[in-house]
Amino acid sequence: MKYLFYFLLISLVSVSLVACGAEEETGTSASAGENNQEDEIREETTEPEEVVEEEGDIEVDKNLLSVEITMPATMFEEEDVESSIAEAEAEGITVTPNDDGSYTYKMSKGTHADMMEEMKTSMTQSIENLKTSGEYPSIVDVVANGSFSEFKVVVNREEFENSFDGFAVLGVVFGALYYQLFDGVNPDDYKVIINYEDAATGEQFDSVVYPDALEELE
Template identity: 50%
Template sequence: MKRYTYILFVLMIAFVAGCSSEKQANQNKEKEDKTNEQVDVDKGLLSVKLTLPASMFEGQDIDQVIADAKNEGIEVTKNQDGSLTYKMSKAQHKKMMKEMKENIVKNVEETKNSKDYASIKDITYNDDISEFTVEVDKAAYENSMDGFVALGLGMSGMMYQLFNGVDPNHYKVTIYIKDQASQKVFDQIVYPDALKEKSNQQ
């Protein structure tokens, strides 16, 4: 199952790229395109169906993606629009979500301890990965590129919620940037709103 979870995180990167391309496309088709980009999760009594849009598989060997999932005991159906529908037991889905969360936590710990982000002193999060609080040395943070950490946290949180069945029209991840010395929040970033705002500025 760990290999399958890794595949999902690779798909997350493709999802980010897909969102960026979509928002630079024809604005008149934005609503329709957004619908096509959604991850659809159907939680039944005994199983979970997860449909991923075709855009998440661009540049990948689709047959290999299907084979990898089937090797994990997961049923896969290729749809006419290029999307893939994964059918798994609730136990498999629960295990997948657990491993996704463990990967997010691992990445958070690595970021906190990395010398590459000297201004970041601590990162905490809530149970459903919808909120992160990043404690920083404010002066050092504002004079660095460490703010990019928020993007990674936001995308991880959004993908976690999507795969967990949160409504694609209502999911969000809030990043609070807090000054460690004063314990005051001086910035707040909300995803996916921040992605839309950035796109509109381009």
């Protein structure tokens, strides 16, 4: 399940890099260095600075000039790496391979901001699709907070529990987790809460926390 999660994230990365055009060039190439953490997503400037290394899946430093995002090797196991790199570089993003198999994507702050805006738009469209497409009849409404860390999903309970509409909600969950990754959320706060409410009674009948729920399936 962990590898599936990584695969979905890197697939989303490729889509967003193509979608949000880069009006600014990154200018300098990414600095080479040792990366002792496989699961690290880090942002840093081109200015010299002390990087604090911590145990955990993700480390993010937001600074002034450029943004570096390091993808762990596990995210590329099922991916066409050369194609992904070519798409990124076509958008003015510098990609540097690391000794541990990970890749560091370096971009301007403006390009990163464009990518975040594109992801926000994509999330909003996905939420609207759940409510209005007609493909998920048991789902009545979906409301998210500004950071996409908590959702209220209003459903016709019996119909929902006897359908596969929950898989559609899971798609939004992956998008929300991905959004938080690249917005620099602290690893300890990295989660998405889905609160399910019965449309008939207004009662909250279930609450699921991700990625905890995914880890329990391993």
